[in-house]
Amino acid sequence: EDQVTQSPEALRLQEGESSSLNCSYTVSGLRGLFWYRQDPGKGPEFLFTLYSAGEEKEKERLKATLTKKESFLHITAPKPEDSATYLCAVPSEGGSEKLVFGKGTKLTVNP
Amino acid sequence: DAMVIQNPRYQVTQFGKPVTLSCSQTLNHNVMYWYQQKSSQAPKLLFHYYDKDFNNEADTPDNFQSRRPNTSFCFLDIRSPGLGDAAMYLCATSRDRGNRAYEQYFGPGTRLTVT
Numbered sequence: 756e757d758q759v760t761q762s763p764e765a766l767r768l769q770e771g772e773s774s775s776l777n778c779s780y781t782v783s784g785l786r787g788l789f790w791y792r793q794d795p796g797k798g799p800e801f802l803f804t805l806y807s808a809g810e811e812k813e814k815e816r817l818k819a820t821l822t823k824k825e826s827f828l829h830i831t832a833p834k835p836e837d838s839a840t841y842l843c844a845v846p847s848e849g850g851s852e853k854l855v856f857g858k859g860t861k862l863t864v865n866p
Numbered sequence: 867d868a869m870v871i872q873n874p875r876y877q878v879t880q881f882g883k884p885v886t887l888s889c890s891q892t893l894n895h896n897v898m899y900w901y902q903q904k905s906s907q908a909p910k911l912l913f914h915y916y917d918k919d920f921n922n923e924a925d926t927p928d929n930f931q932s933r934r935p936n937t938s939f940c941f942l943d944i945r946s947p948g949l950g951d952a953a954m955y956l957c958a959t960s961r962d963r964g965n966r967a968y969e970q971y972f973g974p975g976t977r978l979t980v981t
Contacts, residue, residue, distance in 0.1 A: 798972030
């Protein structure tokens with residue numbers, strides 16, 4: 756069974772306080788790992804794709820990294836507008852178009 | 867701007883009364899998905915279409931049906947909503963199969979309340 760686990764479930768930071776979110780997965784033969792951002796009451800918004808261990812992607816204050824068993828989303832000097840739930844997802848082992856999502860990390864950045 | 871549109875944004879229905887949620891896209895993407903998301907839970911795939919090919923998830927209840935009359939539109943029909951079906955329903959699209967299928971573009975969702 757595919758499994759994606761994200762930690763922590765919730766994270767509160769002060770503005771400017773850097774931290775990292777974790778996504779671990781158990782699917783074999785990884786065909787990519789995907790990060791999404793979801794604001795309250797809205798649909799997820801695609802952020803990054805990572806395909807191989809050692810790969811890194813950056814966007815503004817966010818940097819995503821990938822190892823063989825997990826991915827990290829590093830947030831450098833966050834601002835209140837970075838507050839959201841961050842979801843990671845991996846393709847199902849079945850080979851279809853199905854993505855298996857984690858439950859997400861709810862990030863709150865206080866001014 | 868190209869986008870995924872869902873209507874209505876909020877839907878209230880009575881227990882057992884059929885309801886239809888709609889999704890349209892201007893991205894001209896081949897694949898359209900329907901997800902169910904409950905509070906603090908991961909989005910759960912219900913089914914998806916690749917063009918007109920329908921793909922149902924094994925654990926999607928028979929109560930949920932879908933139609934895709936053309937490339938742009940997709941509908942989610944809940945034949946007899948129960949209280950447990952109250953959730954956010956998300957429509958998403960992706961360009962094609964393979965790796966492009968996982969860069970999905972989501973609509974804003976429809977929040978369904980069952981009374």
